[in-house]
Each structure stands twice: as C-alpha cells, then as structure tokens.
Amino acid sequence: MPAEVTALDLRLRRRSLLGYTAGIVVYAFVVVAIYPAFKDDTSLNQFTKNGNAVAALFGANGPLTTPAGWLNANLYANFVPLIVLLLTIGYGASALAGQDEDGTLSLITTLPLSRRRLVADKLAALTLQAVPVSLATMLCVLIGHGFGLSVSTNGLIGVTLGVVLLGIDFGALALAIGAATGSRGTALGISSATAALCYLISSLAPVVHWLHPARYASPFFYAVGDGQLNRGLSPTDAIVLLTVAAALSISAVAAFDRLDVH
Amino acid sequence: MSVVIEVEGLSKTFGNVRAVSDVGFTVTAGEVFGFLGPNGAGKSTTIRLLLGLYHATSGRVSVLGRDPTRDVVAIHRRVGYLPGELALYPKLTGRQHLDFAARVRGEVDHAYRDRLVDRFSAELDRPVRTLSKGNRQKIGLVLAFMHRPDLLILDEPTAGLDPLLQEEFARLVRETVAEGRTVFLSSHELDEVQRVVDRLAIIKDGKIVVTDTVEGLRRAAPRTVEFTFAHPIDPAAFAELDGVHVLSSADGRVRLALTGPAGPALRVAADLDALDVTARSADLDELFLTYYREHPTEREVRDAR
Numbered sequence: 001m002p003a004e005v006t007a008l009d010l011r012l013r014r015r016s017l018l019g020y021t022a023g024i025v026v027y028a029f030v031v032v033a034i035y036p037a038f039k040d041d042t043s044l045n046q047f048t049k050n051g052n053a054v055a056a057l058f059g060a061n062g063p064l065t066t067p068a069g070w071l072n073a074n075l076y077a078n079f080v081p082l083i084v085l086l087l088t089i090g091y092g093a094s095a096l097a098g099q100d101e102d103g104t105l106s107l108i109t110t111l112p113l114s115r116r117r118l119v120a121d122k123l124a125a126l127t128l129q130a131v132p133v134s135l136a137t138m139l140c141v142l143i144g145h146g147f148g149l150s151v152s153t154n155g156l157i158g159v160t161l162g163v164v165l166l167g168i169d170f171g172a173l174a175l176a177i178g179a180a181t182g183s184r185g186t187a188l189g190i191s192s193a194t195a196a197l198c199y200l201i202s203s204l205a206p207v208v209h210w211l212h213p214a215r216y217a218s219p220f221f222y223a224v225g226d227g228q229l230n231r232g233l234s235p236t237d238a239i240v241l242l243t244v245a246a247a248l249s250i251s252a253v254a255a256f257d258r259l260d261v262h
Numbered sequence: 263m264s265v266v267i268e269v270e271g272l273s274k275t276f277g278n279v280r281a282v283s284d285v286g287f288t289v290t291a292g293e294v295f296g297f298l299g300p301n302g303a304g305k306s307t308t309i310r311l312l313l314g315l316y317h318a319t320s321g322r323v324s325v326l327g328r329d330p331t332r333d334v335v336a337i338h339r340r341v342g343y344l345p346g347e348l349a350l351y352p353k354l355t356g357r358q359h360l361d362f363a364a365r366v367r368g369e370v371d372h373a374y375r376d377r378l379v380d381r382f383s384a385e386l387d388r389p390v391r392t393l394s395k396g397n398r399q400k401i402g403l404v405l406a407f408m409h410r411p412d413l414l415i416l417d418e419p420t421a422g423l424d425p426l427l428q429e430e431f432a433r434l435v436r437e438t439v440a441e442g443r444t445v446f447l448s449s450h451e452l453d454e455v456q457r458v459v460d461r462l463a464i465i466k467d468g469k470i471v472v473t474d475t476v477e478g479l480r481r482a483a484p485r486t487v488e489f490t491f492a493h494p495i496d497p498a499a500f501a502e503l504d505g506v507h508v509l510s511s512a513d514g515r516v517r518l519a520l521t522g523p524a525g526p527a528l529r530v531a532a533d534l535d536a537l538d539v540t541a542r543s544a545d546l547d548e549l550f551l552t553y554y555r556e557h558p559t560e561r562e563v564r565d566a567r
Contacts, residue, residue, distance in 0.1 A: 004362060004365050004366045005366075008351075008362055011354075012351060012353065012354075102349055103345070103347060103348075103349025104349045104350065104351055106315060106343075106345050106349075107345075107349070107350070107351075107359075107363075107405075108366075109315060110313055110315070110338055110341070110343045111338060111363065111366045111367065112335045112336075112338040112339040112366070112367065113335065113338075113366065114334070114335050115334075258317065260310075260315065260316045260317060261310070261315040261316075262310070262315070
C-alpha cells in the first residue's frame, strides 16, 4: 500500500495541476520569446532606478534588461511563486480541513492507516504539486537560451528548488492550520495573508530602508529574493526553507492527532 | 461469549454542548446490536468515539479488546464502517473507491466483493456525483463489508435503500452474525430494528434510556384494549387501576393502554356491561415513541415495563 493516499489526492487535483502548468508554460514562453525586443531598451531600466517602490511592489528590482533581471521581474519574483502557492496553499487547506468539511476525510481515517502516515502521504502530495509548475518554467527558460536569454544553470536550478521549497513551506502552513482548526477557510485565509505579507517584505525590503532587516523573516528572501537566480540556492537558504517545512510538518502531525474527524 | 465492544461512562463535550453523557453498553460477539434514537440524540457521536475519529472527554472505550485512542490502526483493520452521512469523492467512480480501499487494506477477497456488488446491484462505473443517494449507499455498504471485518459499525445503513434492498441487507446481516461476526447498527427506524436486531440500546439527548433485547421490550410494551359500552361511562374507574392508562374516552368508547395483567380492567368493564372488546397485541412502536417523546426518568421507565 505505498502512498495510496498520495496517489488518490493527486488524482483528485489532476485537473487544476494540469491547468496551472499549461498556463505557466504559455506565460513563461511569451516572457522568454519577447525578451529580444526589450533587451536593448535601456529606458526600461529607468523604471527601477533609484529604488522605485512601485516597481518593487511587483517584484521588479535592479536592471530589467539583463537576462536575470528580466526573468526575476517577470517570473521568479512574482508569477511563478504565486502560481505554486495557489496550488500548495489550496491543497494544504483542503487536504485535511477541506476534506473533513466535505465528509470524505472519514473514508481514509477509518482505513488501517495511522494519522501520522496520512499526514506524511499528504505532505508527499503537497511536494509533488509544487514541482510541475516550477519544472515547466525552468524548461521554458532553458529554451530561452535560443532567444539570447542566458542565465547560469546553477542559478536556474537554485531558484527552481527555492520556489518548490517555498511552495512546500506555505502549503505545510495551510495543512497545519487546517489540522488545528478543521476549517478550510481559516487555513486558506491565514496562510494566504501570511504569504502576501512575506512577499511584500521580501520585495520592498531592497527599497524601503526600515524594512531591510525584516527580510530575514520572510521565506521569499531565502527562495527567490536574494539573487538566487544568479548564484543558486545557498546551503543556508536550503536549510532555512527545509527547517520551516519540517517544523510545520511536525505541527501538522501533532494537530491532526487531536482533530475530531467527522 | 467474548466482548466485542465495551463502553463505560463515555462523555463527549463540544464547547459547552454535551453531545453524549455517561454512555455505557456492552456488545458481545455474534450479535446484532441496535443503537436507536431520534435524530441528534448522540448516535453518530458515539460511533465516531468507537472508531477513534473523536476523542472522548471522559470514559472508557474498548473495541475488539483495544483502545481506539491508542490502537486505532489495529481496530480499523478488523472493522467495517458505514458513515451516517456517507460522503464519497464526487469525481471518482464506485469502482475507483473500492479499488482504493482494497489496495490500502491489502487483504480483500475480490470474489466476495464482486458477490456483494451483485447482491446490491451497485453501479460502479459512473462518477459518484451522478448517482442517487441509494446508489451511493450501496457503494458504502460494499466498502464496509468487502474485507469481511469481524465487526461492522453501520450508521443508519438502510437510509435511501428501497424495500427489496433493505431485505437483502437484513439477509446479509444475518449471514454475517451466523459466521460469528458482530454487527453494531444505529437507526431511527423501528422497522429495521425489529427485523434484524437482537439487542438494543435507546439513546435520547446523549443518554442511554434503556438497554434490552427486542423480546424483553416487546413483553413490556403496552397493549391497546378498546371497550364499547351502551352509554357514556366515567373512565375514572379504569384510570385508578395499576398498569392501566386511559388513552381516550368518548361516546361510550374507552381506549386503554395496558402494561399490567388484563384481569382488573376486564372486571371493571364487565361491571359496566361492556358491549364489545377489541385488543391489539404488544406494540413496540408505541413503546419506542414514549422513549423518543418524553424524558422518562429511570423510575418511569421501570413503571412502564
């Protein structure tokens, strides 16, 4: 009975997973394909010069016409994490709390599987759902080499890993809140709000002076906000993101053990 | 007789609401135990406590010799459960549900499962969301029975089934206990209980009001006797008898509920020159309804019997 619950949940989410992946492929391909039209347009760099806070709000920092600057501003600092978080927070909130509200959670909690095992299976499904969008984006960017958009492979793998881990972190947060409260709405709300706040901190920190120290508190900083596309994912980045995931997973197990399943 | 379910002093509180309170009963191997009560009485809450889905506020539960708060996996391996409000995955077919459960359980006799599917003529190849409540219920029943569990815990099992399938269900239950396995079922339908149950407990407002065999309850159930007289009479003569309750009295007709011997009432009727008498035998429905409607204290319950 290896990971039957993981397989079941992935099957139930198949359609949205495919939809989001197809969407990001189209979007990422367009971003890559129009790069040649912008790469010599230095006026574009005026937009982010001298620390424009509005540009930073949308994730654009630094020169936009370099390959890394272009990909950060259009993909990795905003859209790719957003889509991955939509998937993982949505699943994290539905995996325990949402299925309990639907009444289907009792189907699996009355099978001979421990609650710890169920959470482990759900975390595996969560991890797998963070992969397709991140991986598809990476493949599109690799195609971008043909459009003069060359970034280091190490950086590309690093930022892709960062996005996956970021998705797991916030998905695990939604899972843990759902396990503690039994409410999909609460899990969705708190996790989305936390993600939005962390995104703002990480994006605005480079231009808003007093926010600068706060960026260390945002998982976005360790995934996409600290030049990962240029230099790869550092061991520190990986350790921080993995530690957050582990702590939230343990909390989810502890909370689910106490949850009354309907 | 080995004990399959043992419950003692079981209570469960949600916030300030006491869903069940000091519930206790014992179910032995090879019997069909009915758990009866009106909607919202605490039947499903008790069942979820037996299965370790809920955590008890206080009290002791043992299922198949194990504690559901500690050994829940071992219990689930040997139990088949049908939830009261069965929710399946809307997008999946019945077959996908059965295959999933079989893969997780790992020890399913597929021939037996197919026989069950045939007996209930369950529709397996359409997405569950397109099925009627009765057709979903059939899938739930196959899910509960297919691994030949030692104990079946069924919450309102025949809800939505037509009379033919209810009869088929009753046969399946009898076969199951004939093999020495045990069935615990909740219901608010008296018919179902009279048809399949050996022993039962009635729960009302979270408390057990009576536990007995169906035969024992039948003996205690009130008989209805109606006398017809030539003239209007005063029913007080009947009302003061022990074990007699005047149901109605008008135009020389008196309807009585008898729980004691018939002699005294017959003597009073004879003295009043009764013209006619009709009697209806023990009526379980009437007895259940008294338990459902009122809040009988222990003393009233004893008096009623």
